[in-house]
Amino acid sequence: MYTNDQKQHLQFAPGHSVIITLRTGLIRAVLFTLIWWILTDGAMNSWLVGVPVVLFATLVSVQLLPPFSWSLIGIIRFVPFFLWRSLYAGVDVARRAFDPSLPISPQMYHYRWRLPPGLPQVFMANTVSLLPGTLSAELGDEFLYVHVLDKTGAFASELMILEEYVADLFGLKLITDRSEE
Amino acid sequence: MEILYLSIALFLLLTLVAGLWRVLQGPTSADRMLAAQLFGTTAVACVLLLAQAFEYPPLRDVALIFALLAAVAAVAFIRRAWAAEEQNDVSD
Amino acid sequence: MTLLQLMFDTLLGFSLLWLAWQALTSPDLFRAIVLFIAFGLLMALTWIRLDAPDVAMAEASIGAGLTGALLLSALARLGSKNGSRAILEKKHQAGSMTENTKNQLPFRLLLMVLLLAVAAGLVYVVLTLPENIPGLGILVEENLESSGVSNPVTAVLLNYRGYDTLLELSVLLLTLLGVWSLGDMTKQHESFPGPVLSTLSRLLVPLLIMAAGYLLWVGAHAPGGAFQAGSLLGAAGVLLLLAGWRPGTRLAGLPLRISLVLGVAAFVAAGMVFILLGRQFLEYPPSFAGVLILLIEAAATLSIGITLAALFLGGRPKFSQPKFSRPKLNQPKSSQPKFRRHK
Amino acid sequence: MNNIYLYTIVGMGLFTLGLYAVIVHAHLLRKILAINVMGSGVFLVLVALAARNQGTAPDPVPHAMVITGIVVAVSATALALALMLRVRAKTGQAELSEESLE
Amino acid sequence: MLVTEILSSLLLIAGAIFFLAGTVGLLRFPDVYTRLHALTKADNVGLGLVVAGLVLQAESWTVAGKLLLIWLLVLLASASIAHLVAKAARKKGIELWK
Numbered sequence: 148m149y150t151n152d153q154k155q156h157l158q159f160a161p162g163h164s165v166i167i168t169l170r171t172g173l174i175r176a177v178l179f180t181l182i183w184w185i186l187t188d189g190a191m192n193s194w195l196v197g198v199p200v201v202l203f204a205t206l207v208s209v210q211l212l213p214p215f216s217w218s219l220i221g222i223i224r225f226v227p228f229f230l231w232r233s234l235y236a237g238v239d240v241a242r243r244a245f246d247p248s249l250p251i252s253p254q255m256y257h258y259r260w261r262l263p264p265g266l267p268q269v270f271m272a273n274t275v276s277l278l279p280g281t282l283s284a285e286l287g288d289e290f291l292y293v294h295v296l297d298k299t300g301a302f303a304s305e306l307m308i309l310e311e312y313v314a315d316l317f318g319l320k321l322i323t324d325r326s327e328e
Numbered sequence: 329m330e331i332l333y334l335s336i337a338l339f340l341l342l343t344l345v346a347g348l349w350r351v352l353q354g355p356t357s358a359d360r361m362l363a364a365q366l367f368g369t370t371a372v373a374c375v376l377l378l379a380q381a382f383e384y385p386p387l388r389d390v391a392l393i394f395a396l397l398a399a400v401a402a403v404a405f406i407r408r409a410w411a412a413e414e415q416n417d418v419s420d
Numbered sequence: 421m422t423l424l425q426l427m428f429d430t431l432l433g434f435s436l437l438w439l440a441w442q443a444l445t446s447p448d449l450f451r452a453i454v455l456f457i458a459f460g461l462l463m464a465l466t467w468i469r470l471d472a473p474d475v476a477m478a479e480a481s482i483g484a485g486l487t488g489a490l491l492l493s494a495l496a497r498l499g500s501k502n503g504s505r506a507i508l509e510k511k512h513q514a515g516s517m518t519e520n521t522k523n524q525l526p527f528r529l530l531l532m533v534l535l536l537a538v539a540a541g542l543v544y545v546v547l548t549l550p551e552n553i554p555g556l557g558i559l560v561e562e563n564l565e566s567s568g569v570s571n572p573v574t575a576v577l578l579n580y581r582g583y584d585t586l587l588e589l590s591v592l593l594l595t596l597l598g599v600w601s602l603g604d605m606t607k608q609h610e611s612f613p614g615p616v617l618s619t620l621s622r623l624l625v626p627l628l629i630m631a632a633g634y635l636l637w638v639g640a641h642a643p644g645g646a647f648q649a650g651s652l653l654g655a656a657g658v659l660l661l662l663a664g665w666r667p668g669t670r671l672a673g674l675p676l677r678i679s680l681v682l683g684v685a686a687f688v689a690a691g692m693v694f695i696l697l698g699r700q701f702l703e704y705p706p707s708f709a710g711v712l713i714l715l716i717e718a719a720a721t722l723s724i725g726i727t728l729a730a731l732f733l734g735g736r737p738k739f740s741q742p743k744f745s746r747p748k749l750n751q752p753k754s755s756q757p758k759f760r761r762h763k
Numbered sequence: 764m765n766n767i768y769l770y771t772i773v774g775m776g777l778f779t780l781g782l783y784a785v786i787v788h789a790h791l792l793r794k795i796l797a798i799n800v801m802g803s804g805v806f807l808v809l810v811a812l813a814a815r816n817q818g819t820a821p822d823p824v825p826h827a828m829v830i831t832g833i834v835v836a837v838s839a840t841a842l843a844l845a846l847m848l849r850v851r852a853k854t855g856q857a858e859l860s861e862e863s864l865e
Numbered sequence: 866m867l868v869t870e871i872l873s874s875l876l877l878i879a880g881a882i883f884f885l886a887g888t889v890g891l892l893r894f895p896d897v898y899t900r901l902h903a904l905t906k907a908d909n910v911g912l913g914l915v916v917a918g919l920v921l922q923a924e925s926w927t928v929a930g931k932l933l934l935i936w937l938l939v940l941l942a943s944a945s946i947a948h949l950v951a952k953a954a955r956k957k958g959i960e961l962w963k
Contacts, residue, residue, distance in 0.1 A: 264615075273944040284955055329870065393631070
C-alpha cells in the first residue's frame with residue numbers, strides 16, 4: 148500500500164465522493180474496453196477473458212490513481228498543439244545535432260508554477276520534455292526546474308502557453324500569481 | 329515496399345549499433361543507461377517495420393511488450409543502481 | 421530482398437557476439453550489465469528473425485526487462501555495503517592485469533585451445549546434422565485439433581508436454597523458496613519516489629494487466645501465452661516495488677502464498693480429476709481441453725507474475741502471525757485480569 | 764537458408780564465450796552474466812535448428828522448451844544473485860579468490 | 866493507393882532520419898542533459914513518423930489503434946525516464962556543460 152503521504156501527491160480534487168469514484172470507474176472501464184477491443188482486433192470470442200480483465204484493470208486503476216477532473220474540449224485543443232510542437236522539437240534538436248558547430252547553450256531555468264500540485268504538474272513536466280529545447284529536470288514545490296538547450300530561445304513564453312493548455316485539459320483555471328500583485 | 333521496410337529496419341539496426349559507442353564510452357552511468365533506453369525505442373520501430381515487411385501481425389504484440397517494458401530497466405537503474413553508487417563516482 | 425535479410429542477419433549475429441564479448445570482459449560491472457541488457461534486446465530481434473515470435477515475447481519481457489532490473493538491483497546492494505564498489509573493482513582489475521595475468525598466461529592459452537576444440541566439435545556436429553528431418557513439428561500439427569488450442573507452442577506447453585510445464589512451475593516456486601530461505605526482506609533505504617515515477621507506475625500497471633490478459637487470451641491461437649503474460653504481470657509488480665510500494669503484512673501472508681502455488685495447484689488438480697475419470701495424468705479430453713487450458717494458464721499466469729515480482733523483492737516479506745498466537749489487540753481491558761486469575 | 768546456420772554458429776560462439784568467462788572470472792556477478800550468455804547460446808542453437816527445414820513452419824517443441832528455459836533462467840539468476848549477496852554479507856566480498864576458499 | 870504508398874514511404878524515411886539524429890545527438894552532445902534532449906525528442910518524433918507511415922498502410926482501425934497505443938506508451942516511458950534521469954543527475958551534482 149502506498150502511504151498517505153504519497154497518495155496526497157497525486158490527489159488533487161480532495162474529498163471526492165462515492166459518485167465521483169463510480170463515474171471515474173465507469174469512464175475508465177469504457178477506456179479499457181476500447182483498449183481491449185484494439186488489442187484483440189475486435190474478436191468476439193475474446194470477451195470471455197476480456198470482461199474480467201477489464202474489470203480487474205479498472206479496479207486496480209481506480210485504486211492506484213484517484214479520480215481527477217478533465218475536460219474534453221481541453222483535450223481536443225491540446226492534441227494538435229502537442230503534435231505540432233513535438234514535431235518541431237524533433238526538427239529543432241535534429242538540426243542542432245547535425246550542425247557541425249553544435250549550436251547549443253544550455254541553462255537551468257526556474258519556472259514558477261501556476262498549476263496545482265499533483266497530476267497536472269506531472270503531466271506538464273512530462274510534456275515539457277517533449278517540447279522544443281526544454282527538459283524537465285525537477286519538480287519542485289514552487290518551481291519547475293527546466294533544462295533549456297538554447298538559452299537565447301523563447302522558451303519562457305512557450306512554457307506559459309503550455310501551462311495554459313494543460314490547465315485547460317484538466318478543466319482548471321490558472322491561479323494568477325499573487326506574489327507580484 | 330518490402331525492400332523499403334527491410335532497408336529502414338536494417339538502417340535502424342545500424343544506428344542502434346552505433347549507439348553502443350555511448351555505452352562503452354560513458355562517462356557517467358546515466359549516459360550508458362540512456363543508450364539502452366535508445367535501444368528500446370529503436371527496437372520498437374524495428375519490430376514494427378519487420379511486422380509490416382513480413383506481413384506478420386503478431387510481431388506488433390512483441391513491439392507492444394517492448395513499449396510497455398521500456399521503462400522497467402531504466403527505473404531500476406535510477407532507483408537502485410545509481411542511487412547506490414552515490415559516494416564514489418561522479419566523474420566515472 | 422534476400423540480400424537485405426542476409427545483411428540484417430549478419431549484422432545482428434556479429435553484434436550479438438561482440439556485445440557478449442564486451443559484456444563479459446568489461447572492466448566496469450555496471451557497463452557489463454547495460455551491455456547485457458542491450459544483448460537481451462538484440463536477442464529478441466533474433467528470435468523474430470528465426471520465426472519464433474513466442475520466444476521473442478518472452479525474451480522482450482524477461483531478457484530485456486526483468487533480468488536487467490534484477491541485475492541492477494543486485495549490483496546496487498553489492499555496492500551499497502561500503503560504497504566502494506568502483507574502487508575495489510578497479511583495484512582488482514589493476515591487480516589482475518599485472519601479476520595474475522602473467523602467471524596465468526599459459527593456463528589461459530591452454531583454456532582457449534580447449535574451448536576452441538569444444539567449439540569446433542559443436543560446429544562439426546551441427547553442420548553434419550541430417551537435413552530435412554521432420555522433427556516433432558509434423559506430429560504436433562497432426563494432433564493440433566485435439567489439443568484444444570491452435571497455437572502449436574501453447575499446445576506443446578500446456579498439453580503434449582504438460583509434465584515439463586508443471587515441473588517448470590515447480591522449479592520457479594523452488595527458486596523462490598530458496599531465495600526466501602536466505603532471509604527476510606531487508607529494509608532498503610529508498611528515497612521518496614517522486615510524483616513522476618509514482619504516476620508512471622500508476623498508469624502503466626493497469627495497462628500491463630490488460631496486456632497480460634490479452635496475451636493469455638491470444639496464446640490459444642497466436643503467439644502469446646501464460647509465460648509471456650506472467651512475465652508482464654511480474655514486470656507490473658517490479659514497477660510497483662520500484663515506485664516504493666510494499667505488500668502490506670496482511671497481503672504477504674496467506675493471500676500471497678495461495679497465489680504463489682495456484683499455478684502448480686491448478687495443473688495438478690486438472691491432472692488428478694482426469695485420473696479419477698480413467699484417463700492418464702494430464703491427459704485432457706479434446707472437448708474440454710480448450711477451456712481447461714485457459715483456466716490452467718490463468719492460474720499459471722498469476723503464479724508466474726507474483727513469483728517473479730517476489731523474486732525481485734528478494735527476501736521473504738514480513739507477514740502477520742496467525743491470530744491465535746497472541747492476544748487480540750482490541751480486547752477490552754477488563755478481560756485481561758481474568759486471564760491472570762486463571763493462571 | 765544460410766542464415767539459419769549463421770545463427771547456429773553465433774549460438775555456439777556465445778556458448779563458448781560464456782564458458783570461457785565462467786572459468787576465467789572470479790567475480791560472482793560476472794559468472795552469473797556468463798552463465799546467462801551460455802544459456803542464450805544454447806537457446807539460439809535450439810531455435811535456429813528448429814527453423815532448419817525450408818518451406819515448413821518451424822518445429823514448435825524447441826520453441827516451447829526455450830520459453831520455459833528463459834523463465835527458468837531468470838528465476839535461477841534471481842536465486843544466484845541472492846546467494847551472491849549472501850556470500851558478500853558473510854565474507855565481505857563477492858568473488859571466489861584463493862583466500863575466500865580457505 | 867499509390868499516393869498513400871508514396872506518402873507512407875516518405876514518412877518512414879523521415880522517421881529513420883530522426884532516429885539517426887537521435888543517435889548522432891547521443892554521440893555528439895556534451896553532457897547527460899543535452900543527450901537526454903536528443904533522445905527523447907528525436908526518437909519520439911522518429912517513432913511517431915514511422916507509426917504514422919504504418920498507420921496509412923494499416924488494414925483496419927484496430928491495427929491503427931494498436932500502433933498509436935504503442936507510440937503513446939513509448940512517449941510516456943521516455944518522457945518520464947528523461948525527467949527521472951535528469952533529476953537524479955542533478956541530485957548527484959553533475960554540472961551543466963557550458
